[in-house]
Amino acid sequence: MLQTKINHRVFIHVHPVLTTIIQRLGLGLLTLFVVTVIIFSSIEFLPGDFGQAVLGQAALPETVEAFRRELGLDRPPVERYFMWAGNVLTGDLGTSFSGRDASGVDRSRDVWQLIQPRLANTLFLASMAALVAVPLSLALGITAALYRNSIYDRVVNATTLTTISFPEFFVGYILILIFATYFKVFPSLANISDSTPLLEKIYRSTLPAFALTLVIVAHMMRMTRAAIINLLASPYIEMAQLKGASKAKVILHHALPNAWAPIVNVIAFNLAYLVVGVVVVEVVFVYPGLGQLMVDAVSSRDIPVVQACALIFAGTYILLNLFADVISIITNPRLLHPR
Amino acid sequence: MSTNDVLLTMRDVRIDGFSDDRWHHIIKGVDVTLKRGEILGFIGESGAGKSTLGLAAMGFVRPGCKFVGGSIEFAGMDLLNLSSAELRRLHGSRIAYVAQSAAASFNPAHRLLDQTIESTVAHGIADLETAKQDAIELYRDLQLPDPENIGQRYPHQVSGGQLQRVMTAMAMSSRPDLIIFDEPTTALDVTTQVEVLTSMRTIVEKYNTAAIYITHDLAVVAQMADNIKVLRYGETIEDAPTREMISSPKAAYTQSLWAVRALEKPPQTSIDTILEINQVHASYGKSIKVLDDISIKVPRGQTLAVVGESGSGKSTAARVITGLLPPLEGQIIFNGERLPSALKNRSKKQLQAVQMIYQMADTAMNPRHTIRDIIGRPLNFYLGLVGAAQDQRIMELLRLIELDESFLDRYPDELSGGQKQRICIARALAAEPELIICDEVTSALDQIVQEGILKLLLRLQKELGITYIFITHDIATVRAIADQVVVMFQGQVVEQGGKDEIFTAPYPAYTELLLSSVPEMDPDWLTQLQQQRALIE
Numbered sequence: 001m002l003q004t005k006i007n008h009r010v011f012i013h014v015h016p017v018l019t020t021i022i023q024r025l026g027l028g029l030l031t032l033f034v035v036t037v038i039i040f041s042s043i044e045f046l047p048g049d050f051g052q053a054v055l056g057q058a059a060l061p062e063t064v065e066a067f068r069r070e071l072g073l074d075r076p077p078v079e080r081y082f083m084w085a086g087n088v089l090t091g092d093l094g095t096s097f098s099g100r101d102a103s104g105v106d107r108s109r110d111v112w113q114l115i116q117p118r119l120a121n122t123l124f125l126a127s128m129a130a131l132v133a134v135p136l137s138l139a140l141g142i143t144a145a146l147y148r149n150s151i152y153d154r155v156v157n158a159t160t161l162t163t164i165s166f167p168e169f170f171v172g173y174i175l176i177l178i179f180a181t182y183f184k185v186f187p188s189l190a191n192i193s194d195s196t197p198l199l200e201k202i203y204r205s206t207l208p209a210f211a212l213t214l215v216i217v218a219h220m221m222r223m224t225r226a227a228i229i230n231l232l233a234s235p236y237i238e239m240a241q242l243k244g245a246s247k248a249k250v251i252l253h254h255a256l257p258n259a260w261a262p263i264v265n266v267i268a269f270n271l272a273y274l275v276v277g278v279v280v281v282e283v284v285f286v287y288p289g290l291g292q293l294m295v296d297a298v299s300s301r302d303i304p305v306v307q308a309c310a311l312i313f314a315g316t317y318i319l320l321n322l323f324a325d326v327i328s329i330i331t332n333p334r335l336l337h338p339r
Numbered sequence: 340m341s342t343n344d345v346l347l348t349m350r351d352v353r354i355d356g357f358s359d360d361r362w363h364h365i366i367k368g369v370d371v372t373l374k375r376g377e378i379l380g381f382i383g384e385s386g387a388g389k390s391t392l393g394l395a396a397m398g399f400v401r402p403g404c405k406f407v408g409g410s411i412e413f414a415g416m417d418l419l420n421l422s423s424a425e426l427r428r429l430h431g432s433r434i435a436y437v438a439q440s441a442a443a444s445f446n447p448a449h450r451l452l453d454q455t456i457e458s459t460v461a462h463g464i465a466d467l468e469t470a471k472q473d474a475i476e477l478y479r480d481l482q483l484p485d486p487e488n489i490g491q492r493y494p495h496q497v498s499g500g501q502l503q504r505v506m507t508a509m510a511m512s513s514r515p516d517l518i519i520f521d522e523p524t525t526a527l528d529v530t531t532q533v534e535v536l537t538s539m540r541t542i543v544e545k546y547n548t549a550a551i552y553i554t555h556d557l558a559v560v561a562q563m564a565d566n567i568k569v570l571r572y573g574e575t576i577e578d579a580p581t582r583e584m585i586s587s588p589k590a591a592y593t594q595s596l597w598a599v600r601a602l603e604k605p606p607q608t609s610i611d612t613i614l615e616i617n618q619v620h621a622s623y624g625k626s627i628k629v630l631d632d633i634s635i636k637v638p639r640g641q642t643l644a645v646v647g648e649s650g651s652g653k654s655t656a657a658r659v660i661t662g663l664l665p666p667l668e669g670q671i672i673f674n675g676e677r678l679p680s681a682l683k684n685r686s687k688k689q690l691q692a693v694q695m696i697y698q699m700a701d702t703a704m705n706p707r708h709t710i711r712d713i714i715g716r717p718l719n720f721y722l723g724l725v726g727a728a729q730d731q732r733i734m735e736l737l738r739l740i741e742l743d744e745s746f747l748d749r750y751p752d753e754l755s756g757g758q759k760q761r762i763c764i765a766r767a768l769a770a771e772p773e774l775i776i777c778d779e780v781t782s783a784l785d786q787i788v789q790e791g792i793l794k795l796l797l798r799l800q801k802e803l804g805i806t807y808i809f810i811t812h813d814i815a816t817v818r819a820i821a822d823q824v825v826v827m828f829q830g831q832v833v834e835q836g837g838k839d840e841i842f843t844a845p846y847p848a849y850t851e852l853l854l855s856s857v858p859e860m861d862p863d864w865l866t867q868l869q870q871q872r873a874l875i876e
Binding site for chain 1: 436445
């Protein structure tokens with residue numbers, strides 16, 4: 001009671017949604033800074049650097065040294081980090097190390113040029129999986145709550161649990177085995193490029209998207225079901241029943257609007273996973289995504305590319321979580337309409 | 340009166356409930372007859388089955404319960420043999436329900452107006468616009484402020500008393516034949532309760548709606564009901580018209596319910612002051628003042644009752660005394676010496692001298708500790724008792740609170756509400772304090788259990804000479820145990836003095852309102868009060 005009064009005073013001028021967004025954005029920038037520092041220093045701690053990785057063990061120390069000087073790797077790490085950070089703030093992600101070699105030929109590319117097509121592919125695959133997985137898991141979760149403890153509920157629960165229990169690569173290979181080998185419906189390799197037409201893109205990406213869907217549905221579906229069932233013991237749900245509301249209406253109209261906050265958080269978490277955590281699936285289907293690019297860049301110590309990928313991944317997490325927070329506030333009248 | 344006038348007939352209704360891995364009988368063959376336009380009161384303590392029986396009148400049982408016998412006939416329909424779809428058509432159209440806690444029973448996600456007319460529109464009784472206009476009329480009938488617009492608010496934006504009235508409007512919206520009121524005013528302050536009772540009674544009379552009114556408060560049921568049914572352990576103890584029941588209760592149990600209110604303590608006077616609160620200001624956070632310049636003197640060896648509604652600052656006063664909430668200004672003088680305002684600056688001896696007992700005994704004890712641990716802890720902490728000496732003292736304390744050694748190794752979960760509160764009293768006594776602050780210690784308990792706890796506290800005071808500060812909103816409790824009374828309102832002390840002085844006219848306006856709002860057993864009390872207040876206005 002008192003707490004709400006106090007909050008009320010604080011939010012007289014600025015709407016709580018706005019304050020939250022501003023706060024989270026500020027925190028997000030801080031998180032981005034910390035993430036890039038951690039990534040940068042952990043690569044620093046790895047043995048060897050880009051010069052060595054490219055020139056190989058046999059290279060003369062003088063050659064390596066000259067090459068490093070050219071890349072600026074001889075300067076102190078702190079200086080290099082802040083130079084990079086300063087450039088990023090002006091919108092310049094820098095130039096990739098790769099493409100240069102000791103002979104002095106420079107075919108290196110802008111990091112953004114390198115990342116842009118990969119990012120587009122990753123977002124494409126993520127959206128495809130999300131467009132199927134989110135509605136599907138909501139529908140499954142709501143119906144499972146509606147017919148809880150029925151055979152349907154058990155089958156849905158058991159199935160989704162099974163698919164989440166297998167490692168992603170296993171799910172991927174099983175899908176390839178069934179849909180590309182036994183029944184030749186979909187291609188086993190999802191190699192797409194900028195020039196691939198949209199329908200063809202969708203067709204080729206079906207199996208990886210399907211694999212991702214299987215991996216994330218269980219989490220979201222179970223949270224939807226649990227969040228709704230949690231509310232079913234509330235007095236206002238009993239009241240709705242005593243007002244003669246049908247089962248479906250009780251769930252959809254009375255329980256669901258109060259259950260969004262936990263559901264949206266889990267959805268945001270899984271969407272972030274679709275962008276950030278899909279390297280394994282990309283490898284299985286040879287899909288040219290961002291995860292693959294980052295892994296390659298780490299192994300060749302191509303710091304500018306690694307940093308840019310890390311920025312994008314961390315940014316995705318922060319934005320999606322911000323989105324979830326905003327939805328939680330909007331669906332909570334106590335926060336949206338303070339006393 | 341012809342049989343056509345009978346709206347609801349329940350015959351030999353039996354309901355079982357599942358708990359502790361087996362089925363128990365909750366309702367053991369109860370008959371109910373209700374005529375159109377009549378109000379029937381169900382009264383009994385918790386566990387009597389009154390809510391279960393009230394819901395059964397709708398053909399509804401809570402999850403974990405089932406009908407095992409009897410028949411329920413409502414307007415010619417056998418409710419127990421209707422399909423769930425047919426029952427749903429009755430619920431919210433011909434039978435409506437008003438729940439105990441309006442705050443919990445309104446859906447936080449929807450506006451009040453939408454909830455008010457939801458079932459009326461869904462059942463096709465009226466179209467959306469008509470229902471909305473009608474709801475506004477009902478809000479007006481129920482004397483809600485700003486009836487045109489209050490429906491646009493969300494449940495958290497209006498007060499508890501207003502919510503309870505909106506819920507009555509919600510029940511009334513479909514013009515049902517029968518409304519079940521399930522303890523609708525239990526969670527409200529007395530002054531609010533009067534207003535809600537009045538408006539509920541008026542509207543039920545206006546539309547000649549039959550009602551079942553469930554409560555544990557005799558005085559309330561006396562105002563509302565034409566007939567009263569006393570229930571205990573799922574059985575009918577006594578049935579009678581209200582006036583007859585009030586004037587000459589027959590069953591011994593009913594008489595004992597009546598007797599609780601008779602407990603009264605002759606006030607004593609004392610010259611010695613144990614605790615003095617001097618011009619204390621306190622607030623939570625920065626801006627809201629909860630205590631505004633209060634000064635209170637607590638006489639040694641006596642009981643000071645602090646009375647007021649929720650939000651009046653009485654619990655905050657307790658927090659200031661214990662040091663949990665350091666005041667902004669002012670001082671607390673205990674036995675002539677000034678207490679450090681913050682808990683962490685107080686010495687062990689100062690801590691020991693002031694103990695506290697809370698309203699919810701459930702949450703005030705660690706559920707993973709046995710009674711031995713719970714009482715043993717202060718013995719060890721303040722008095723350094725260990726081993727056999729500690730055990731012996733625990734035994735003495737248990738005997739003091741009228742329990743025996745069989746409780747030693749039990750957990751709080753295994754105790755009844757009254758027993759838990761006794762353990763909390765023993766824990767406070769273990770520190771051998773001079774002053775015990777009792778914060779609403781009886782308000783979560785049934786009347787008969789309350790009486791037991793109050794008698795115990797009085798006996799302990801007599802034997803041990805302890806001083807109590809007794810925080811309560813219940814005037815009957817004040818009469819029962821207080822010597823001195825402090826009336827608080829909106830963070831200020833309205834009146835302070837001996838019990839007789841406070842309870843004798845002339846009163847300050849607020850004390851007058853508070854005292855006159857306490858329901859009396861007289862069935863005409865509410866009517867007379869309404870007339871008096873109408874005259875004044």
